[in-house]
Amino acid sequence: MMNNTKLLNEILDYNQKFVESREYEKYETTKFPNKRAVILTCMDTRLLELLPKAMNLSNGDIKTIKNAGALVSHPFGSIMRSILIAVYQLQAEEVLVIAHHDCGMSGLKAEPVIESMMSRGVTEETFDTLTYSGIDIKKWLHGFDNVTESVEHSVDVIRNHPLMPEGVPVHGLVIDPKTGKLDLVVDGYQD
Numbered sequence: 778m779m780n781n782t783k784l785l786n787e788i789l790d791y792n793q794k795f796v797e798s799r800e801y802e803k804y805e806t807t808k809f810p811n812k813r814a815v816i817l818t819c820m821d822t823r824l825l826e827l828l829p830k831a832m833n834l835s836n837g838d839i840k841t842i843k844n845a846g847a848l849v850s851h852p853f854g855s856i857m858r859s860i861l862i863a864v865y866q867l868q869a870e871e872v873l874v875i876a877h878h879d880c881g882m883s884g885l886k887a888e889p890v891i892e893s894m895m896s897r898g899v900t901e902e903t904f905d906t907l908t909y910s911g912i913d914i915k916k917w918l919h920g921f922d923n924v925t926e927s928v929e930h931s932v933d934v935i936r937n938h939p940l941m942p943e944g945v946p947v948h949g950l951v952i953d954p955k956t957g958k959l960d961l962v963v964d965g966y967q968d
C-alpha cells in the first residue's frame with residue numbers, strides 16, 4: 778500500500794509541473810488518427826514506447842487499444858466495441874492486431890492464477906458461486922498456446938464480425954519486444 782501511495786504522489790507532483798510548464802503543447806493533436814488506423818496490442822511494459830517508435834508512430838497518428846495478449850476474446854466485448862467505434866466514429870480505415878513474442882498470456886494456464894487468487898483471500902466458495910452462475914473461470918483466464926495462431930484468430934474475429942463494414946483491411950503482426958522487429962502474419966490487403 779505504501780508503494781502505491783508513493784507512486785501516485787510522484788505522478789501527481791510531476792503532473793503539476795508538466796501542465797504548468799506547458800509541456801503538453803508538443804503533443805497537441807486531434808482525436809482523429811492521422812494514419813487512419815487502429816491498433817490492438819498487448820499491455821506489455823516493453824511495448825509502451827518501443828512499439829510506436831518501431832513503427833514510426835507519434836502522438837495523434839493512430840488509435841491504440843491494449844489488453845493482456847492483444848486478444849479479442851469475445852465478439853461483443855469491449856475490445857471489439859472499441860474497434861468498431863474507431864472504424865465508424867473516429868475515421869480508422871485499417872485495423873492492425875499486434876501481438877508479441879514472450880507474452881505473459883502465452884501458455885498461461887488458469888490454475889496458477891486461481892491459486893494466486895486463493896492465496897490472497899478469494900475463497901473456494903466464491904469460485905463455486907461463479908461456477909454455479911455459469912461463468913467458466915478457467916476458460917476465461919486461459920491465455921493462448923501459439924502467438925501466430927492467436928493473431929490469426931483475432932484477425933478472423935474482427936474481419937468476420939457482423940458489424941464490420943466491407944473494405945476495412947485487418948492485418949496481423951507479431952512484434953519482438955526486444956528489437957521491435959515486426960513479423961507479418963496476416964496481410965489484410967490480400968483478402
Ligand SMILES: [Zn+2]
Pocket residue numbers: 819820821845846847877879880881882
Ligand atoms: Zn503480452
